[in-house]
Amino acid sequence: MRLLNTRTGKFCWVADPNTIHYAILSHTWTSDAEGGEQSYADILSLQLGVASVAPVLTQARDLWNFFLHYVWAPTASEPHSILSHPKLKDKIRRVCEVARGDGYDLVWIDSCCIDKSSSEELSEAINSMYQWYSLADICYVYLSDVHDNDGSPEPPSSAFWKSRWHKRGWTLQELIAPKQVVFMT
Numbered sequence: 001m002r003l004l005n006t007r008t009g010k011f012c013w014v015a016d017p018n019t020i021h022y023a024i025l026s027h028t029w030t031s032d033a034e035g036g037e038q039s040y041a042d043i044l045s046l047q048l049g050v051a052s053v054a055p056v057l058t059q060a061r062d063l064w065n066f067f068l069h070y071v072w073a074p075t076a077s078e079p080h081s082i083l084s085h086p087k088l089k090d091k092i093r094r095v096c097e098v099a100r101g102d103g104y105d106l107v108w109i110d111s112c113c114i115d116k117s118s119s120e121e122l123s124e125a126i127n128s129m130y131q132w133y134s135l136a137d138i139c140y141v142y143l144s145d146v147h148d149n150d151g152s153p154e155p156p157s158s159a160f161w162k163s164r165w166h167k168r169g170w171t172l173q174e175l176i177a178p179k180q181v182v183f184m185t
Contacts, residue, residue, distance in 0.1 A: 001132060002040075002113045004092070006100040009082035010047055011040075011113070014106075017135045022106040023099040024136035026174040026181075027091065028144060028164050029111060037111035038089050046082045095140055098184065108132060130173045139178035141165060146185045153183075 001017045004010070014020055029037050083093055092109060099107045114125045133139060143163045146153075153160030160183070165171060175181060 001108065001128070002115075003106040003108050004043070004096065004113060006096040006105055006107050007081065007083075009043070009085075009088065009092075009096065011044070012106060017132060020106060021104065021137050022108060022135075023095075023102065023104040023138045023140060024133055024178065025091075025095045025107060025109045025140050025142060026133075026165070026171075027109075027111075027142040028168060030144065035089075038092060040112055040115040041117070043082070043088075043092075043112045046085050046087060049085075091142060091144070094184075095142065098140060099138075102138065104137065108136065130177050133174055133177035134179075136178050138180045138182060139174060141174070141181055141183045143183060143185050148185050 001014050003012050003014060003022055005012055006023075082088055083096055092112065095107055095109065110125070110129075115121050143160065143165050145165075146159045146163050
């Protein structure tokens with residue numbers, strides 16, 4: 001399971017998610033017309049730029065060696081953070097900030113923590129998602145179409161209840177599997 005370090009924006013691979021504490025994000029994906037989502041490759045590109053790594057990694061061996069040589073411990077003083085990078089989407093920056101504020105060093109975000117170019121990794125992620133949501137200490141639900149000034153979420157006609165998040169296929173497992181769910185706008 002690949003997670004994002006909330007202090008640095010670097011990826012971290014964890015073989016057994018039972019052994020760690022982490023947050024997870026549930027959200028609706030933005031369309032390409034709305035700016036799209038940042039993928040694993042997009043975030044990796046930002047990480048490579050921040051780390052000032054110049055060589056182009058063209059072979060899988062080179063990529064593997066890169067990860068072996070750039071292993072880090074999650075510390076507050078990490079010098080190479082992508083979290084202030086101007087090309088990082090606010091959704092990712094904000095969930096890292098909130099999770100870090102709640103004491104979590106790691107967060108899982110489906111749009112960027114899965115290498116979708118690998119059919120094996122994508123298949124494993126799809127088959128493991130319920131487990132990953134249930135193992136997360138907290139699930140942040142980001143409602144991109146609800147705004148802070150939209151009033152009370154109570155009435156069935158409120159923006160909260162009309163959010164497109166409630167109408168998608170993955171919502172049920174992402175709502176019932178986690179130990180705790182927190183809605184964010």
